[in-house]
Amino acid sequence: MGSSSVDFDALLLSRLQFAFTIAFHILFPAFTIGLAAYLAVLEGLWLWTRREAFKTLYLFWVKIFALSFGMGVVSGVVLSYQFGTNWSEFIRLTGGVIGPLLAYEVLTAFFLEASFLGVMLFGWKKVGPKLHFTATVLVAVGTTISAFWILSANSWMQTPQGFQIMADGRFQATDYMQVIFNPSLPSRLAHMLLAAFITTALVVGAASAWRLLKDRSAGVKTEGWSESRISLVMAVGLIAVLAPLQLIVGHESGMVAHQHQPSKTAAIEGYWETRADQPLHLFGIPDRGAQKNHLEISIPGIGNLIQGVPRDEVIKGLDSWARADQPPPLIPFFGFRIMVGLGLLMIGLGLWGAVLIWRKRIFHSPWFLRFALVMGPSGFLAVLAGWMVTEVGRQPWLVYGVLRTRDAVSPVTTGEVAISLTAYVLVYSVVFTAGAIFILRLLAEGPVAARIEPEPRRQRAPGTPLAKAPEDTSPGDPS
């Protein structure tokens, strides 16, 4: 690659564009992986118990699923093409290794999701209840398989193995089992799937809490209250179990990074100095120029313990690497602390909720309900923070230790990337603002929205699953 400043600008803008588009995209899988599983559970419970409440909840959440899934699909297609438009050298060099993983994602997951989504959303009266349930389960399975392949490809970029570099610089796999099941895959996949389930539970919990709080302040029980109680208990129960588990899995993931990506660990922990008996930095402002932290608040003597290694073992600091090989530490350092802080709050929410459920007081504790409400978006924030930690922490490498990000960019002009970045910002602003409004509007209506059958037919506006007619649409409307 040339080294003119024009290339550098295209590189910087391409990185910005990738960060922007993937940050938007990840919000939807993080939510829909968990929501698909939740819907499968709800429909299964309905078939099993025949309690109408489960069907009502299913019909309510499936509308939100349809909106979220649609946004996830379109923002995902962008990413699959962006590898080529903006990171063509990455594909030219490593396509022979990670290409099959991405192809397997399409074959094993995308078709499953897309095809059975149609049946799930529109086939309620076209197929029997058991076949419909099968479709829901297959969509949930598809989202999980998809996560497996994407995490496998991304984990290979973090901890590459099972390949050789040929004379022309291109990568060739020597053992695909090693490529697919690379060292960081198990912990990172478990970490992401748990994050998805917890994110969904937090949203479901917040929506339920909001409904119960509204009834409480109005002093009445509006339609949908019993469903909201059921979904609140389901969500809080899940968080109580999964949030502590996530702490353990996340720690395991950190241990793998410590072993295979020491420069990432050093950035996360704010370690500049290579030494035994590292401290734990609770706060600080890592400064790459000065190669130290400002305003450090630290606990000496327990850093090694947190890393799970003996106190006298040497842990590498960023001084072990030339400056050009150091990751920029600011984002990993703060991203990690935001993620862990939110995770601890989630554990607190789960434990508090579990105690309240046990004491049968959960529906009557306004402070708990308010806490559950404000924690609603925390899963998304933690997922974003966590991905920033892992992706920025991998820098300056695209494939850790073997391919630099700056050597992976496409031979495109700065002007082209500036146009595309602007276009994505504009389109995403419109699309995701509208999507967020529609989802929030549905959440505000609550499970009662699902109760309204699609009659009277004349008012029903088709074009969506499980339709409820907007009251203000008449045949004369421009649409």
Next chain:
Amino acid sequence: MTLDLPLIWAGLIATAVLLYVVLDGFDLGVGILFPFARTPGERDVMMNTIAPVWDGNETWLVLGGGGLLAAFPLAYSVLMPALYLPVLLMLAGLILRGVAFEFRFRARNRGRKFWTQMFAGGSILTAVAQGLILGGFIQGVTVENDRFAGGAFDWFTPYTLLVAAGLVAGYALLGSTWLMMKTTDNLHGDARRWTVWGAAGVTALLAAVSVATLVIHPRIAARWGINLGGNIFDDTYWFMVQMETLLPLLLIPLLGLIGLGIVFVMGRKGSHRWPFVGALLVFLSGYLGLAAGFAPYVVPYALDFRQAAAPDNALGLMLVGTAIILPLILLYTAWVYYIFRGKIDAEAGYHH
């Protein structure tokens, strides 16, 4: 016996792209025809005919792109930067029309009108962008040292614009014949009229694209056994036809003519289904006709499919999975179409 893996993969990806073009083609076509519908109610019905299947249709595009990435990484890494802006336009179009399915229903009043326009506009934008991509592909890509070495606007020529117009008309014809098959009453009548216009447009544009391709690209003309020389605007112009090359290839345009014949004749006779079959034949003919011009190149006219192929172990690994999974995908895709077969009834409880 060893398998010729690059050849198999070239065939598989070519098939995936063809399936994408005809499947997403009809639902993009429905979007292109959106502005011509008479009432919001008709637009609702039009959208309902494709709502359960569009996502599955679009997945073939992801397979085409993902398959190209995995099987021919070199081709993917050259073509995507070469077609940077049209790919961007296509993705923007796909985003806007993709979310419109849900958004249009959720929105109220002005919002509803906006998402109706976004569905139509996004569909048209996608079709135009795909036409520019196709045209840019056929006219060839500049490659140096296995990397794209052309300009940012190489894809923007009168020829690519003509191809784009042709593709928009083609998708509209697929959409209108699909609607003839799936709708009743007034909408069915409208779809018949759209089909006549669409078929006329396709006939003219397909002929124009064919002639332009042969005249502008002597290399492709030679493939067809037509050798051109000199300057078309003065007396030095000459051409020579090799009949033994041309005659068997003429079966391809013949197939297209048969397709158009089916659209016109069977449509006139009142058939609801045959016009769609005819439109499919027209697309097959156009696809084969273009493929005859650029095969075996995956990056015309710089890299053939063998040069661009991934290592054999990558192709082999993917073939194992594809051999097992692709038949399953085809099976359940067919099942989904079967579930949603037949006419759409505007009043039926379609969504439950």
